[in-house]
Amino acid sequence: MRSILKLTAASVLALAALPAAAALNVFTCEPEWAALAQELGADKVLVYSATTALQDPHRIEARPSLIARIRTADLLVCSGSELEIGWLPLLLTQSGNSKIQLGTPGYLEASQYVAKLEVPKVVDRALGDIHPGGNPHIHTDPRNIAKVAAVLEERLAQLDPGNAATYHSRARSFLDRWQAAIARWEKEAAPLKGMPIVEHHKAFSYFIDWTGMREIATLEPKPGIPPTPSHLAQLLDQMKRQPAKVIVYSSYDSPQAAQFLSERSKIPAVMLPFTVGGTDKAKDLFGLFDDMIGRLLGVVK
């Protein structure tokens, strides 16, 4: 009798410990939006990211496992501005899921809600094979994350009105902590202002703009075109006349070109986490900016 009672009590406890079934399936293209959806949705959302910080989000395969995931999604959150042009349209077509198609409340293109940088006056593929609609890597400016958070909060509440109060209160809490963090980061990053920087790809343009650094060159000759020996030779020459303080590459770039230039120019090369999961410290959105700023401060002193 006693043991039966014990078992029953244990079963009740086990049941109570199970998380409530998530109300919304959120499919994101990039880890930063997965992290943001998790901040706002907590246990009300089941979040999946199509890419990791170690993958180039411009170029992934529309694998069957991704099609299976997108088929059951209630909300899609992607950077957009053609970042995912090589794979997302195919996934959307194959999904057979009407809830997340362009123009529905289940389709959230984050870059549409911020002021974009590097928007070309004329679209010319000769300027590179990616970024034809402006720079899509908007999440590297934390002020953009706040703008997208406010849009995401409304979408979650619209798609799942039963949990709207939760989404609103979590968004309020997140944005309070986020604004405080931005104020702290802006103080910490003050020594970076005006600093000349070389980046591998224009992955950090928004971060550079926010911190007041100056990008003076990219290792890619054009966005999306891998570094070539002749371009690197030109950069080496440029660094002699106009030295950068640091060369940065992202968690998914090959470090070779940055290291090549670094060794010959004696300018330090630093890997920056491009998104959540890019380094051990970039465990969440707060850790991402802590680590990006920390790594840069480490080389300017």
Ligand SMILES: [Zn+2]
């Ligand atoms: Zn890009």
